[in-house]
Amino acid sequence: MNKNTFSQEIIFFLITICVSIFFGTFLSSKNLTDPFLYYDISFIKSIQDERQLNFPDVGPYKSLSLAPGRSVILAQYANMMGVSPEALQFFPLGSILISATFYYLALRFLKSPIIACLITLYLIFNLSHATALYSVFAYGIALPILFGVMLIYMNLFERREIIDIVLLLLLFIAANFIHYTIASWVILFLIGANLLVGFKTVIAKYQQSNPHAIQVYYLTSAMVVIFFTFNQAIYESFLPFFGSSSLEGAVQNFLTYLSIGISRNVSPYSFPRSRGIGLVSAFTLLLILVPIMVGLTYDIWNHFKHSPTGRVINSWSPIIGGILLIGIVDSAVYSVRGSISTKAFSLIFPLLTIHYIQRIGKRSLAVVAAIILFATSVIKIGVFYENSYLISNNDLNTSINRIDPSSEWMAKHETHDKYYLLADLNLYGKYLLNSVNDSKEPIFLSFDDNNYAKIIGESDHDWNSTPDIIAVDAASSEPLIGSVWGRYKPLKEFADRIINNPAINLIYDDGSIWLAKPVN
């Protein structure tokens, strides 16, 4: 490598990290967080003075035992950096970890510092996934591990060293402890890569040449066994949601996501995402997927036309196979669980998009594609801002400081030690965090169509589960997060109906938060 190229790599790396941290700090200043992160942070806060993390079998922290590695990492970061768990929640750790590892992965895969920089920034700036990526949420910690697997697999691809196998196994076990989705992505990546290597081997034998690439069947099999034996999350949080009705719901969510149309089965209370956001997302998705589909079709066509001597696969094929399998299976599997996932397409498919564009042969075209991808994320920021979705000049919901009075009031006057709180997941998370070290603990009841209709006085049905208390963020203009990825309109749109609803007593009002009780 010549000195200039190396300097470029370092300079673009520093630019990428610097801009990523800057954007992460901006999101942090907006108090953007994934609502599930409140569980981790509350738990870390609750055990901060204890010597050992003991994961409870019941209560709000029960699910954390399914991914204990995450809590262990967060506890160590809070202790070693000397910051409180609350501060850690908004610390842009993911921005650094993801940008550093993804930049290097893209650099090795695409061999261009400027393109690596642009698609890393596309990923970091993509507000559709920013809440999950920028902070210490599971994806922010686990995705770098996936990128590490890909990087080490590239080494393994070039030479067989037992240490690479050991490192891959170490990374997989850690991913399994942190986030089951990423652990499954690691397995899918290796299966996809193995399939392509197997295919290459068959062709190489036919051509009587050295296949060069190395398969890792045993390692992949071991990972599959470990995953299905030791990962309880898949049995408790994933499989129970499988079903045809979930598939239908997934299609509805997906259409809403793309703003293509809303069918008759969508809840009347669903949060209508802005058409602008949907269009930018749909355009980005097309921009990512079309070059891949064209490239793949060309590869397959080439294979059948020129087999066996045609260039069916190049040295990067196993990586491509692995990434493709992640995207396809992840999207399909989530669809039968109630949400068509475009996460893998958005997060790792851009590598393939640029790769296929590069294969056309014009470097400038690949740079332009990377610039357009980056531009979609920047445009998305503008559209989100314009629609006050996730980011805005004003507070979009009640801050945790403003929650304190109502939280203390419930701790003082609520009669049950563990009380069922019907609330938006974000708001519940704040109460959970505030309730640490209190004698009373809120248990989450999520919104569904019936609960929502009951609160705004449009349902005569009984409560699915009667809440002890209902909390409404009357200042929030954000979608209300309910069960299984359901997003509902902010309740402040129905303020009059809530106040005049004879099914609930409005017992507390501090201007931001309303607390209510079902009338017996």
Next chain:
Amino acid sequence: MRKFELFVILGLTVSQAFLAICDITGPFRVVSGFIFLTILPGYVLLSFFYRTKLEQLGFFAHLVLSIPISLALISTLGLSANYLSIGLENIPNVTWLSTFILFFASISYFRRSKEKRYNLRSNHYLLIIGSLMILFALNFSLSDVNEHSETPYLSMYVLNNESLSNNYPNQVQVNTPVEILLGVEYEGNTEQQFTLTSSHGSKKHLSLSPGEIWTEIVKVTLNKPGLHEVTWTLYQEGQAVPKREIRLWMTVY
């Protein structure tokens, strides 16, 4: 591993141990703690395993690959330490992780003759210094996150006559008074005047100082059968728009 690298790792580890044991917080601890967890464990492990094997492993690759390996190590070793009751508190945590780092760093140093070395160029120093400067910028994201300051607020609430938030009267007899407790809590900068009105005709003036909590048991008597909404509305002096409103529903028979 070069002597230079060993000294840097030793220095970073010892400084982190010092900061953690003495519980000194601040920007240096943030950066030091971040490097201690995110870079060092993976860096020394890769030095130990990789440098004798992988010719192409340059400093840049070594540094970036350290991140996922470190995350994997602190997660798996952390879990082991947790279940072995070694603990994740400051002192035990910094002790076992420092031991791990220094152990692998020392071994890598002593078998440096077998290494396929890469040269540290001026660009590498640019990478180190640039990264450190950027990491210090991280402190800006921590500036005001943890401040739970006393924000001004005004809350109004209703409780049953035992000061609890349950068993609100909802089935009441005609002309039979029911007792409930009303409360107003005010946190602000100056004393404020309020007017409390109710749907059954009562009106009361309140003068509340910052931090003051006003409570009163009130009696509600309803004289017509049917479903009634009983509301209390709080107005701030000089304002026509209600500041707070609460409401109970009662069926009178």
